[in-house]
Amino acid sequence: MLLTLNLNDARPLHEQVAGAIRRAIGEGSYRPGDRLPPARDLAAALGINPNTVLRALRDLRDEGLLEFRRGRGVSVAGRTDGRALLVQRARELLDEAKKYGYSREDLITIVEELT
Amino acid sequence: MRARVAAVAWWLAVAAALLLAPLALRDRLPDPLATHWGSSGSVPDGSSSFTGHLIMTQVLWAGLWLLFFLLGRARDRRAARVTSSACLVAMGVLLLGVDASTLAVNLDAATWREALLPGWHIPAVIAAMVAAGALAAYLSRGAPDEGPAGSGTRPVLGLRPGQRAVWVSRVVNPWLAAATVLTLACAAVMGVLALSGAAPGGFVAGLLPAFVIILVVGLATVAVSVRVGDDLITIGFGPLGWPARRIPLSKVESAWSERRQPGEVGGWGFRGLPGSATIMLRGGECLVLRYRSGGQLTISIDDAERGASLINALIAERVQP
Secondary structure, three states: OEEEEEOOOOOOHHHHHHHHHHHHHHOOOOOOOOEOOOHHHHHHHHOOOHHHHHHHHHHHHHHOOEEEEOOOEEEEOOOOOHHHHHHHHHHHHHHHHHHOOOOHHHHHHHHHHHO | OHHHHHHHHHHHHHHHHHHHHHHHOHHHOOOOEEEEEOOOOOOEEEEEOHHHHHHHHHHHHHHHHHHHHHHOOOOOOHHHHHHHHHHHHHHHHHHHHHHHHHHHHHOOOOOHHHOOOOOOHHHHHHHHHHHHHHHHHHHOOOOOOOOOOOOOOOOOOOOOOOEEEEEEEEEEOHHHHHHHHHHHHHHHHHHHHHHOOOOOOHHHHHHHHHHHHHHHHHHHHHEEEEEEEOOEEEEEEOOOOOOEEEEEHHHEEEEEEEEEOHHHHOOOEEEOOOOEEEEEOOOEEEEEEEEOOOOEEEEEOOOHHHHHHHHHHHHHHHHOO
């Protein structure tokens, strides 16, 4: 599982981790029923507290993306919620727009011009 | 080509020596010759006729030579090349040494029963064999193996600045786990039998090391996990990811994914020699790491393509700025 975090992201870490996992599943590296690597491994790779990863995993379970099973670890429950993924991408787009000096309104104008 | 000519020349040279040396000394040798010495001391306990001895050494040498020559047919692979030449040379030296020792002790003996073997002959022959084999292995090492010519695609992930990327993957083989548990159960039953006196007592001493080895190797090969992040590749063995092997990215030249089957690498578990080792838990997708030193490490792991692309991206970004 490939996880990418943005170092300039101001959101809480567990949200960022949840976003990274959602993106990894959305990009098709995991199908429904596949088991995720243990939270301990993910935390060790990211260099963060395992509890932060667990919190992110619980958020994604509440979202319906993951399911927890006793003895079988965490597995992918269903397809990624398209809306959640879109919201996340839009947020990243917004961050990038701000970096180049465009405001939220400018971005909306750009999207409206796309049709 | 040159190596094959050398191998054939070596065969002829050793065969000629094994044939001509006894013939030259024939007048001073007893017939039959003493050819076997017991484990208890220097007194011979077996003999063979002069002609029988000649035929035996020739057949043995031809058979061993053919076996190790065929083993080295894959000359583009360093492991095969080195093993083949080392064994060819070592076996030749072993036969020459054994024959020289046999002739020396039989020389001027009235009958074969008087051919006493001095104690230093066997260690000297073995030392010569090991030294010759090691030298042959060193001389035949050649260039490191080439990467796969056809599938030379090295995926590279697009990393944006200010982004932190890690890759985590893991493979568990439930069959290996079951096999480990089963072997452990058998060992435990045997231990109980030995302790309760139903089986010979000497068993227990031999059982304990086997028990420990099965436990350690079995646990280590049940699962393997790979983590890539920052400038390290961490390979964790066993369900706990410990012991772990850490490879700095600066030692790795590139990575790619390949499909490998246990049959191609010699079975499940840890296979091969350092320099071209494989950690094989299941057939299918494998991550291949190529070291700057020329060696290669293959790990059966899911999602290897993505991991390889991150490794290549990190190498490009950090190691070669």
